[in-house]
């Protein structure tokens with residue numbers, strides 16, 4: 001097994017302390033997918049250099065931990081593949097290699113115990129990512145992985161069987177295998193700015209254009225609605241788009257709506273020429289029960305009290321369909337099926353994740369690019385999307401594991 005040689009100065013061009021060459025796996029992108037790929041490739045015996053364009057690793061991982069990190073989800077692993085939309089057989093295979101149980105065990109080995117919350121999401125005990133990231137980085141370094149930060153990959157080309165990787169500054173690095181884990185296009189300040197497609201398109205790699213996923217939507221609210229309802233939640237409602245219905249909660253904002261229910265419907269809404277959702281503002285009651293309650297109105301009662309409608313739901317009906325408030329039948333129909341036209345998704349920079357990236361058809365089972373033998377990809381840069389709740393990180397860890405193992409096998413023979 002070739003061991004990473006630690007020498008100063010090294011010849012990798014990035015001053016990481018590890019010599020590059022024909023047994024080297026160069027991992028570019030130090031988010032969870034790249035770190036996991038580096039960890040697995042190193043454990044399999046490869047010489048590994050991990051580099052990132054930012055001054056430190058895991059910036060988006062840290063951001064993910066701000067509001068309570070969902071590391072994975074607690075539902076049975078058999079349910080996972082359909083959360084990733086297409087390519088379910090691939091996901092079954094990837095999750096069999098490194099699934100949600102493996103991820104929880106991995107975190108525990110790094111000193112971070114996890115628990116399943118009431119929503120089914122899996123949280124680290126501290127709910128943050130910082131301690132886990134710190135322990136993980138130390139373990140990688142101790143295992144002999146060389147780190148290079150402030151190293152932005154700008155070009156990749158093959159010469160005499162080795163990949164020559166050119167960086168914005170510093171000498172190029174040669175490696176027998178390269179794992180790219182350059183992330184998606186949301187939250188560009190964290191480093192994943194979605195600019196890498198041009199570099200791979202130059203090699204003929206097929207790439208689906210970026211779209212915002214797990215994001216809010218713009219709505220043309222009237223000033224009157226905003227005065228009454230901006231910042232208010234719509235709780236316990238069902239949101240339907242096309243054939244899909246999601247129960248949950250929405251928040252009315254100055255630009256439109258946010259919330260888990262609308263995030264989940266993103267793939268359906270993006271496919272609609274005129275995106276629209278239908279809200280059931282009282283899903284616990286049948287249409288007949290709503291009608292009966294409204295018919296029982298007596299003078300002095302406000303109709304919203306009879307159905308226990310929230311101030312936000314009441315404002316929606318009164319400002320957008322004022323005529324319906326004069327007739328119990330119309331009102332009942334509106335409460336059970338409130339149509340809301342959406343204008344557009346929020347900008348990708350604000351989205352939790354992005355859809356688009358390297359097409360699955362360009363990848364073999366080891367996540368190697370068919371057009372660039374020796375170059376592997378992992379994480380959000382592959383064309384998949386998943387709901388929030390831990391499925392995104394699980395997808396990054398599962399693809400990182402596969403790419404790390406396959407790249408090590410590629411260089412070790």
Ligand SMILES: Cc1cc2nc3c(=O)[nH]c(=O)nc-3n(C[C@H](O)[C@H](O)[C@H](O)COP(=O)(O)OP(=O)(O)OC[C@H]3O[C@@H](n4cnc5c(N)ncnc54)[C@H](O)[C@@H]3O)c2cc1C
Nearest residue numbers: 029031032033053064070153183191192379380390392393
């Ligand atoms: C607000 C927010 C909350 C989230 N919460 C959760 C959650 O609770 N649970 C969950 O599962 N997911 C969550 N996510 C999503 C999750 O963080 C991402 O899916 C995950 O970080 C993607 O990992 P990755 O390794 O593929 O890419 P990234 O983490 O984006 O890492 C990519 C890395 O590549 C580097 N890079 C890019 N281009 C180059 C280049 N040319 N050269 C060198 N380096 C480069 C970047 O600097 C970056 O460090 C959240 C995301 C956000 C924004």
